[in-house]
Amino acid sequence: MQVFAVCAPGAPAEEIELPTPELTGKQILIQVTHSGVCHSDVHLQEGAFDLGSAGELTFAAMGGKYPAVFGHEIVGTIAAAGPEASLQPGDTQYIVFPWIGCGECQACQEDRENYCPRGRNLGTMDIHGGFAREVLVPDEKYLIELGDLDPAWGATLACSGVTSYSAVNKVLPRGDDDIVAVIGAGGVGLMAVAMLKALGHKQIAVVDVSDENLESAKGLGATITFNSKASNPLEGFLAATGKKVAAVIDFVNNGGTSSLALGALQKGGKLVSVGLFGGEHTYPTAMLALQVFTIEGNFVGSLPELKALVELAKTKDLPVLPIAERPLDADNLNAALQDLAAGKSRGRTVLTA
Numbered sequence: 001m002q003v004f005a006v007c008a009p010g011a012p013a014e015e016i017e018l019p020t021p022e023l024t025g026k027q028i029l030i031q032v033t034h035s036g037v038c039h040s041d042v043h044l045q046e047g048a049f050d051l052g053s054a055g056e057l058t059f060a061a062m063g064g065k066y067p068a069v070f071g072h073e074i075v076g077t078i079a080a081a082g083p084e085a086s087l088q089p090g091d092t093q094y095i096v097f098p099w100i101g102c103g104e105c106q107a108c109q110e111d112r113e114n115y116c117p118r119g120r121n122l123g124t125m126d127i128h129g130g131f132a133r134e135v136l137v138p139d140e141k142y143l144i145e146l147g148d149l150d151p152a153w154g155a156t157l158a159c160s161g162v163t164s165y166s167a168v169n170k171v172l173p174r175g176d177d178d179i180v181a182v183i184g185a186g187g188v189g190l191m192a193v194a195m196l197k198a199l200g201h202k203q204i205a206v207v208d209v210s211d212e213n214l215e216s217a218k219g220l221g222a223t224i225t226f227n228s229k230a231s232n233p234l235e236g237f238l239a240a241t242g243k244k245v246a247a248v249i250d251f252v253n254n255g256g257t258s259s260l261a262l263g264a265l266q267k268g269g270k271l272v273s274v275g276l277f278g279g280e281h282t283y284p285t286a287m288l289a290l291q292v293f294t295i296e297g298n299f300v301g302s303l304p305e306l307k308a309l310v311e312l313a314k315t316k317d318l319p320v321l322p323i324a325e326r327p328l329d330a331d332n333l334n335a336a337l338q339d340l341a342a343g344k345s346r347g348r349t350v351l352t353a
């Protein structure tokens with residue numbers, strides 16, 4: 001099968017041929033129709049995540065192997081099914097759940113595969129992902145019918161969508177007067193704003209450094225917006241909200257934004273850290289106790305959460321965020337990764353076969 005593989009840290013993707021696997025059990029071979037390009041693909045292609053003074057987490061240290069086939073926002077049809085699968089080849093399009101665990105640990109038994117310490121996520125380590133003509137899915141249970149959803153947008157639900165959904169679930173429900181703040185109004189953050197609104201939350205504050213992004217956030221339901229390029233962002237933000245906030249979802253999660261988030265939280269507040277922009281900040285530990293804060297990380301979401309999100313998308317009017325479609329090939333993949341790295345992408349990019 002043809003894949004668009006990265007063969008060394010920082011190298012551009014190139015088209016190579018790999019042996020098509022012999023399917024066993026409930027394995028499914030998906031013919032990729034749509035493959036989203038995510039910011040974490042940029043980090044993976046570069047070969048490392050920035051961990052502040054702890055150095056960097058390299059792709060090799062995460063268990064990654066080359067040639068690597070990234071891409072975890074996959075929609076496609078079934079090209080072939082294993083002997084024990086009930087689903088069969090055809091034209092039906094499926095969203096692929098990529099955050100697959102070992103299947104044996106406590107987290108996996110509880111359907112929280114995104115908490116598995118031995119995750120086998122599609123397109124992130126040694127398991128090949130969606131930057132390919134075909135992708136092997138280890139079990140048919142990871143396929144969710146796309147239905148009438150837009151397939152390019154459907155692809156993004158598996159990553160940015162379920163990440164937003166899972167993060168929003170961690171801060172709701174809240175009272176009508178409680179402010180929930182979203183830091184970072186890129187694609188994932190904007191989706192969170194839309195979900196907070198769709199799930200009935202009233203007070204939504206959004207922080208970003210781009211007035212254009214803040215305008216988009218207002219259109220999706222933000223009631224307060226704040227541009228954090230201001231000289232004293234915390235003071236400015238609290239002036240904009242008029243009071244401290246009940247919860248913050250930080251989709252940037254660098255030293256500056258996490259510092260702003262903890263500074264803005266009311267007593268008993270919760271910070272959900274999502275972004276992978278890297279960095280660190282120091283904070284008086286006693287204040288965590290005195291302020292009764294909760295800090296919770298968020299890494300993508302679980303299979304039940306993706307199913308619930310797809311159901312929400314089918315029944316509620318979630319906004320379809322701007323998506324640029326490009327042909328699925330190595331040149332367009334490399335161009336999309338470069339644009340993302342340079343901050344030139346607006347909305348999401350999805351490669352289309």
Ligand SMILES: [Zn+2]
Pocket residue numbers: 038039040041072159160
């Ligand atoms: Zn992603």
Ligand SMILES: [Zn+2]
Pocket residue numbers: 101102103104105106107108113116117118119
């Ligand atoms: Zn597991």
